[in-house]
Amino acid sequence: MERTCGGAGHRLHDFRSDTVTLPTASMMEAIQTARLGDAARGDDPTVNELEALARELTGKADALLLPSGTMANLAAIVGHQCRGGEVIVEESAHLYNAEGGGLSVVAGAIARPIRGEHGVLAPRDIEAVLIRDDDITVAPTRLVCVENTHNAAGGEVVQPAVLEALHRVASRAGVPVHVDGARLFNAAAYLGTTIEALCRHADSVWFSLCKGLGGPIGAILAGDAEFMQRARRAAKMLGGSMRQAGLIAAPAMVALQSDPYRVHRRDNALARTLATKLAAIDGSLVDVERVKTNIVNCHVDRYTDDAAVIVGALRERGVLVNGRRSKVRFVAHSQVDEASVETAASALSDALESIADRRHAAARVTHSL
Numbered sequence: 001m002e003r004t005c006g007g008a009g010h011r012l013h014d015f016r017s018d019t020v021t022l023p024t025a026s027m028m029e030a031i032q033t034a035r036l037g038d039a040a041r042g043d044d045p046t047v048n049e050l051e052a053l054a055r056e057l058t059g060k061a062d063a064l065l066l067p068s069g070t071m072a073n074l075a076a077i078v079g080h081q082c083r084g085g086e087v088i089v090e091e092s093a094h095l096y097n098a099e100g101g102g103l104s105v106v107a108g109a110i111a112r113p114i115r116g117e118h119g120v121l122a123p124r125d126i127e128a129v130l131i132r133d134d135d136i137t138v139a140p141t142r143l144v145c146v147e148n149t150h151n152a153a154g155g156e157v158v159q160p161a162v163l164e165a166l167h168r169v170a171s172r173a174g175v176p177v178h179v180d181g182a183r184l185f186n187a188a189a190y191l192g193t194t195i196e197a198l199c200r201h202a203d204s205v206w207f208s209l210c211k212g213l214g215g216p217i218g219a220i221l222a223g224d225a226e227f228m229q230r231a232r233r234a235a236k237m238l239g240g241s242m243r244q245a246g247l248i249a250a251p252a253m254v255a256l257q258s259d260p261y262r263v264h265r266r267d268n269a270l271a272r273t274l275a276t277k278l279a280a281i282d283g284s285l286v287d288v289e290r291v292k293t294n295i296v297n298c299h300v301d302r303y304t305d306d307a308a309v310i311v312g313a314l315r316e317r318g319v320l321v322n323g324r325r326s327k328v329r330f331v332a333h334s335q336v337d338e339a340s341v342e343t344a345a346s347a348l349s350d351a352l353e354s355i356a357d358r359r360h361a362a363a364r365v366t367h368s369l
């Protein structure tokens with residue numbers, strides 16, 4: 001699906017996030033023909049179908065459709081009874097940095113941020129900070145959160161062996177592990193495995209329906225029956241109990257039934273292609289080997305410490321990206337393609353050249369004064 005901006009036929013290549021995809025024609029059709037009911041009463045057949053498929057995909061006893069990933073994380077934290085306790089998070093985790101502080105405001109928990117290697121927590125570091133109930137001077141550890149793929153670390157993948165080790169360490173202390181799997185399909189596609197394999201060492205997990213899957217709204221939270229009973233109550237409290245939610249389940253079903261692993265492999269490959277092209281412009285921009293899934297972090301510090309300059313220059317050339325400080329982020333998804341990647345690379349090359357030219361011109365002026 002193409003969107004146009006500016007002059008006739010001028011195509012906009014939107015790499016800001018994989019959340020920008022618009023529902024496809026078949027998703028819109030599924031929305032119009034979806035069988036609906038009151039989901040809060042268990043009466044929506046399309047939601048029931050989606051939750052059944054989600055149980056199968058994750059291998060968990062229960063799965064719940066929620067309106068967002070932020071609510072899924074929050075429902076999980078409340079469901080794991082974290083109030084008054086510590087939640088171990090990687091220091092650049094989305095849950096800790098980008099969810100409005102809900103962890104403390106709503107769930108009443110303390111974050112224990114731990115630095116991971118490229119966003120991946122080391123089991124020995126977790127073991128060192130796990131706090132058991134018998135120490136009355138401190139808040140006990142109630143949960144370990146793992147982000148897979150890791151957003152801020154540029155789509156880094158947590159390997160199944162690491163998940164297993166983290167789970168083993170946490171379980172020994174009686175602490176559950178929650179996987180923030182917004183982009184779990186990207187991780188599975190990279191590893192050539194299933195999301196079930198990545199859920200095996202998680203006591204709870206959620207994945208997004210509106211990132212790589214391309215649906216318009218929604219997230220799936222899954223876990224065992226006892227946990228999910230508490231998470232379902234938490235979601236009710238948070239306002240996440242929906243009515244004719246088949247309207248959002250139907251397009252998600254379309255995505256889940258049309259080889260989601262293939263779709264995510266494509267996105268990952270597209271990001272790798274982009275990374276390679278950017279590195280060819282200047283090797284300092286991207287560490288290609290780090291680009292495993294659909295996110296490309298591009299470091300422009302050699303040119304500017306204000307990414308907004310690059311964001312603006314790319315926008316003028318029909319390419320949308322996010323930028324902060326000296327980092328520009330490209331995210332691949334189903335509505336960008338090889339041509340978008342080509343355009344993005346040449347736009348960045350142009351933008352960097354014009355910055356360099358301006359700098360040289362400024363230097364000449366200073367020199368002649």
Ligand SMILES: *Cc1c(COP(=O)(O)O)cnc(C)c1O
Pocket residue numbers: 067068069070071094095147149150151180182183208218219
């Ligand atoms: C997008 C994202 C979220 C939040 O999901 P929303 O559906 O936008 O609320 C949480 N964690 C990670 C890692 C994400 O990428």
